[in-house]
Amino acid sequence: MSKCEQCIVREFSSLKALGKDELLKMAECKTSMQVKKGEIIFEEGENVNGVFCIKDGVCKMTKLSQNGKDQIVKLVKKGELLGQRSMISDEPANLSAVALEDMQVCFIPKNEIMGFFNQNNNFSMNVMKTICGDLKEADDILVGLAQKTVRERLAYTLLYLEETFGINPDKSLKLQLSREEIAGMIGTATESCIRLLSELKKENAIELIGKKIIIIDRNKLLRIAN
Amino acid sequence: MSKCEQCIVREFSSLKALGKDELLKMAECKTSMQVKKGEIIFEEGENVNGVFCIKDGVCKMTKLSQNGKDQIVKLVKKGELLGQRSMISDEPANLSAVALEDMQVCFIPKNEIMGFFNQNNNFSMNVMKTICGDLKEADDILVGLAQKTVRERLAYTLLYLEETFGINPDKSLKLQLSREEIAGMIGTATESCIRLLSELKKENAIELIGKKIIIIDRNKLLRIAN
């Protein structure tokens, strides 16, 4: 069992407020696990009973809509916690979490985390701020979905992916999503997404090499996204 | 200055966790105010420096998008608090709050509320649960915007308005929104909203009497909304 004290990732999450003794306690009750690309961490409707701390990798938070399509609500990466909302509301998960890359995550059971809430005010405050950040983000995405065209949202999403997850040495977006997943982020049909990507390619804003996407003209995308 | 202790509305918000002494302290530093229909309580980008407790009335939380349209993100009614997110994140407001009816609100300054966070764990937990509820709601609306048609969203919104704010003796929706505001909730052009309302009327799902909307066939709307 690895030590939470020495885990660098902890520094990036709400857990940074925890003291040495708390970290030692946590290390004892946590469960480390490997999650392979495509595997489900938890599903919508499931009782999670704790939070997952992402040590490495990226996952998508999705919700299945009546038309059978998965909407991606949020991408979560290394250093962030999963399942906080569900735990605090004491409700089943509202979203599913699915690995987009091979991941390393630690599960910390609910009663452990809830204990920290009572003992450690900084920790509560950190969690609260994170959730407030998520709420702001969700509101902003909501407005974008309501008021922007698919093309605008696509341009914005490409820039977001570059900024948030970076690029490879060949300049392609590091986080490789399928066309279907990109469509699920911007809220459109897969074919529309593919078509608009082709258009952006024709307009020399991006380059498409197989699954890889390379942003050539950042300013053009910015202009399209508004 | 009215007493917070005797304010019934308090019972419906996070503030119900506060004890007598805390309520007395709060009553001393709060500011009561009347807000007329159409007036702005606070605006996007503004520093709020406290929370508003809604004693009576309903307001809309909106965000202006680049195309100049106001998207309504949420409706807030009697018993709820405004400006919590902004206060906790220590950021300017992300949304504007505008009265949809004549309102009575109390302003409680930031330092007072922040004190309660440290002293009273139940209060923190209540606030956290409220924000978690808001986040879930925002995620659900987001998925609806991404995956449902305007017609489906309109049907859903009419049912939501009935359920949340009730109906008048003549069966019309109690909360009277303009067509523009309804359009701002479902994320569409005002003309599209008007046209689809007319369609629903032709299909005998609703009745339109001036600004008033009466739901005739609830099941039909439910079927449309999915």
Place this chain on the structure above:
DNA sequence: ATTATAATATGATAATTGTCATATAAATTT
């Protein structure tokens, strides 16, 4: 390596939604 399967791409077309113009009705102002 070959086959099977899934992902990407594109055309054709239909459906949805937005925009602009204009009419009518309602609310406000003078």
Place this chain on the structure above:
DNA sequence: AAATTTATATGACAATTATCATATTATAAT
């Protein structure tokens, strides 16, 4: 009460987006 402004309504049309069909390419399985 008349005039002005604003909100609602509807037609005509354009733009956007979804759907279905069908290639083509990439990936996985045998």
